[in-house]
Amino acid sequence: MAVTPKALNALNPTLVNSAINEITQRVQEDNPTIDVGRGVFYELLVYYHAVFATRQEQLIDDYRRSRSLLALEQDPDLADVDLVNDVLSNFKLERKLGSRARGTITVVLLNDVTVTFGVNSVFQAKGLQYVTTEVYTAKSEAAQVTAPTDRLITPTADGKYSFTLEVQAANEGSNYNLEKGTLVVPVSPPPAYVTSYAITDFTLGVAAETNTELLARLQEGIAAKALSNRVNMAAFLRSVDAYSRIVGMSIVGYGDAEMLRDKHSIFPVAYGGRVDWYVRSENLPTTKQMTLTATRLAENSNGLPVWQISLTRDVAPGFYEIKAIRPKGTTVESGRLTITEEIRSYDMTTTDFVPDVVSYEEAAYSRYQTAIVKFRDATQDISAYSVGATLEYDIDVTYMPLIAEIQTTVNSRDVRSYGADCLVKAPVPCFTQISFIIYKQSNEAIPDAAAIQLAVSNAVNAIGFVGRLYASKVQDVVHGYLASNSSVGSIDLFGRIRYPDGSTQYIRGSDVIQIPANPAKMVTYRTTHFFCRPEDVFVNVQTAIPEA
Amino acid sequence: MSTVLDYVGRTSDYNVFRQNKPVGVSQELELALFTEKDSGQINTGIHKLMQRFLLLLFLKRGSFVYDFNRGTTFLMDADRGYWRTVADVRISFAAAKDSVRRQLIALEQPNDPSDEIYADVQLNEVTLGDGRVSIGMTLTSQAGSTYKFVAPINLSTR
Numbered sequence: 001m002a003v004t005p006k007a008l009n010a011l012n013p014t015l016v017n018s019a020i021n022e023i024t025q026r027v028q029e030d031n032p033t034i035d036v037g038r039g040v041f042y043e044l045l046v047y048y049h050a051v052f053a054t055r056q057e058q059l060i061d062d063y064r065r066s067r068s069l070l071a072l073e074q075d076p077d078l079a080d081v082d083l084v085n086d087v088l089s090n091f092k093l094e095r096k097l098g099s100r101a102r103g104t105i106t107v108v109l110l111n112d113v114t115v116t117f118g119v120n121s122v123f124q125a126k127g128l129q130y131v132t133t134e135v136y137t138a139k140s141e142a143a144q145v146t147a148p149t150d151r152l153i154t155p156t157a158d159g160k161y162s163f164t165l166e167v168q169a170a171n172e173g174s175n176y177n178l179e180k181g182t183l184v185v186p187v188s189p190p191p192a193y194v195t196s197y198a199i200t201d202f203t204l205g206v207a208a209e210t211n212t213e214l215l216a217r218l219q220e221g222i223a224a225k226a227l228s229n230r231v232n233m234a235a236f237l238r239s240v241d242a243y244s245r246i247v248g249m250s251i252v253g254y255g256d257a258e259m260l261r262d263k264h265s266i267f268p269v270a271y272g273g274r275v276d277w278y279v280r281s282e283n284l285p286t287t288k289q290m291t292l293t294a295t296r297l298a299e300n301s302n303g304l305p306v307w308q309i310s311l312t313r314d315v316a317p318g319f320y321e322i323k324a325i326r327p328k329g330t331t332v333e334s335g336r337l338t339i340t341e342e343i344r345s346y347d348m349t350t351t352d353f354v355p356d357v358v359s360y361e362e363a364a365y366s367r368y369q370t371a372i373v374k375f376r377d378a379t380q381d382i383s384a385y386s387v388g389a390t391l392e393y394d395i396d397v398t399y400m401p402l403i404a405e406i407q408t409t410v411n412s413r414d415v416r417s418y419g420a421d422c423l424v425k426a427p428v429p430c431f432t433q434i435s436f437i438i439y440k441q442s443n444e445a446i447p448d449a450a451a452i453q454l455a456v457s458n459a460v461n462a463i464g465f466v467g468r469l470y471a472s473k474v475q476d477v478v479h480g481y482l483a484s485n486s487s488v489g490s491i492d493l494f495g496r497i498r499y500p501d502g503s504t505q506y507i508r509g510s511d512v513i514q515i516p517a518n519p520a521k522m523v524t525y526r527t528t529h530f531f532c533r534p535e536d537v538f539v540n541v542q543t544a545i546p547e548a
Numbered sequence: 549m550s551t552v553l554d555y556v557g558r559t560s561d562y563n564v565f566r567q568n569k570p571v572g573v574s575q576e577l578e579l580a581l582f583t584e585k586d587s588g589q590i591n592t593g594i595h596k597l598m599q600r601f602l603l604l605l606f607l608k609r610g611s612f613v614y615d616f617n618r619g620t621t622f623l624m625d626a627d628r629g630y631w632r633t634v635a636d637v638r639i640s641f642a643a644a645k646d647s648v649r650r651q652l653i654a655l656e657q658p659n660d661p662s663d664e665i666y667a668d669v670q671l672n673e674v675t676l677g678d679g680r681v682s683i684g685m686t687l688t689s690q691a692g693s694t695y696k697f698v699a700p701i702n703l704s705t706r
Binding site: 008009011013016017020032033034035037038039040041043044045047051 | 555558559560561562563564596599600603607612613614655657
């Protein structure tokens with residue numbers, strides 16, 4: 001059904017009464033000897049006929065209006081999904097389908113016993129369910145690993161055993177995305193089970209686009225898909241299927257104070273011809289684990305040897321931070337090594353077209369960024385590794401996906417502007433933590449903290465390039481989960497901005513936190529985004545309000 | 549036995565509360581739109597008034613979605629389990645009766661004959677037991693006892 005008929009008790013009363021009056025009058029005129037306005041004829045015939053007739057009229061009216069873009073924009077829920085798809089297909093707009101989050105988990109065992117997880121084995125994380133889509137059998141002998149879903153149980157550095165398997169969210173939706181390291185626990189634990197956690201970020205979970213979201217893209221659907229003005233550029237990027245779910249973008253160009261790349265001339269004026277394109281491809285940065293080779297340096301730190309890892313521009317393009325470095329094969333809970341120094345740089349070497357970049361600050365969070373990371377390792381025997389020796393380490397890096405891919409797209413000759421270059425960057429991050437207290441009466445139920453964390457996180461991550469996070473937004477979201485007499489207070493908003501030059505600024509407030517205007521360092525509301533993980537929302541509940 | 553001529557100059561209603569015995573004789577009403585013997589009936593006069601009265605009395609207030617004030621709380625009291633003694637039923641009826649009276653007055657037309665204008669209703673007997681309630685009522689129109697009882701007549705099927 002293109003338009004869902006309204007329930008019989010949800011019609012417009014004025015229309016129903018009009019229909020009753022009209023039907024009464026018409027039937028009375030045709031049948032003067034019948035008492036139509038009251039009694040059996042009225043209550044059992046005229047009334048219900050009027051109700052059904054009104055519903056039919058409203059259905060026709062809704063259908064007629066649902067073909068109108070104006071009416072759809074005023075009431076996005078007016079029409080069903082299929083009808084809105086039909087209308088917007090005239091403007092070359094297609095609804096984005098939903099998908100389920102997927103990821104890999106590590107299961108840690110006490111012994112190397114054979115373990116099997118059947119299809120649809122249920123795992124839980126943060127109250128959400130994930131299932132296996134294959135039969136996974138973990139075996140201790142490499143020779144027994146024959147099928148693609150057989151897993152080899154390997155010893156961990158801390159004396160336990162582990163294997164990995166893939167799980168998929170039970171439903172579509174971005175709320176199923178998980179961060180690396182999150183506990184993902186089987187509902188029916190296997191023998192010798194110790195723990196299990198996500199070894200990769202769970203990504204790709206998105207809900208199908210709603211009518212409201214689809215209509216919001218209408219302007220982009222109509223706009224020419226080309227690197228021209230900001231609407232055209234956004235339309236172009238989202239018209240590429242791989243980039244269609246981009247969360248937000250900001251384009252800094254000629255005349256913007258944050259644009260530094262068009263002032264490379266010896267004259268202190270902006271010449272234009274440069275575009276910094278800040279793209280937030282996902283709600284939250286993704287954490288990627290990789291194994292890299294480190295080299296032991298001659299220097300020491302606190303009496304421990306210092307090792308060095310080089311992050312080339314391709315390992316995690318546009319990365320934000322190195323979250324952890326661990327000896328290869330150790331589990332997440334075994335801790336991380338201390339980073340002593342991080343030196344960012346950039347690498348523009350290519351025979352192809354590249355944007356004009358002259359400093360690591362300009363290259364920060366772009367696909368041309370590189371880094372050298374130094375760290376000390378107390379877990380290794382110093383005497384076993386001389387200066388220059390190499391050793392593999394597991395490293396966790398947070399980055400915004402698709403930055404390199406988008407840069408490659410906009411660099412191509414047939415896409416790029418003939419008069420400008422585009423440097424694609426991840427937004428400058430403001431990692432946000434929020435805490436508040438929910439005050440409730442003793443007779444009220446404890447609110448669902450996990451749901452509140454997720455909702456607040458989603459609300460903060462949905463803030464575009466506006467540079468302000470108000471406490472009222474948090475209150476607004478939290479109140480949707482509270483009983484009538486509960487209140488929220490003591491809100492603390494805390495943000496950590498990592499500048500492109502590597503420096504850090506903290507902002508804190510109880511009413512609002514605001515991105516500072518520091519265009520000389522490329523930090524303003526146009527370049528910076530709030531990132532808030534559900535784990536960074538701290539919900540405290542106090543029973544404090546007296547009963548009435 | 550009434551004929552079509554008795555209906556001349558009157559407006560009729562569809563007969564759903566069937567009453568076969570003569571007026572003044574107590575009987576249980578039969579609820580039917582049509583039977584094997586006829587394809588429906590129409591009525592007028594006091595019978596029509598009786599139907600109008602019963603429809604309002606038994607309509608739960610608020611259930612007539614686009615006219616929430618129509619009906620009474622009589623059956624709602626029954627639903628709530630309020631009826632435990634005969635006195636409870638009488639109390640409910642007393643409240644409902646007044647409500648019906650006001651609604652019937654509001655529905656009156658200027659040219660209604662006196663035997664279609666409500667005057668009073670008396671609750672004669674209430675019997676509780678075996679999971680059912682029997683209510684005996686006497687409905688009096690403004691014509692009092694001076695009206696001619698017009699019995700329902702059958703409809704012809706076309």
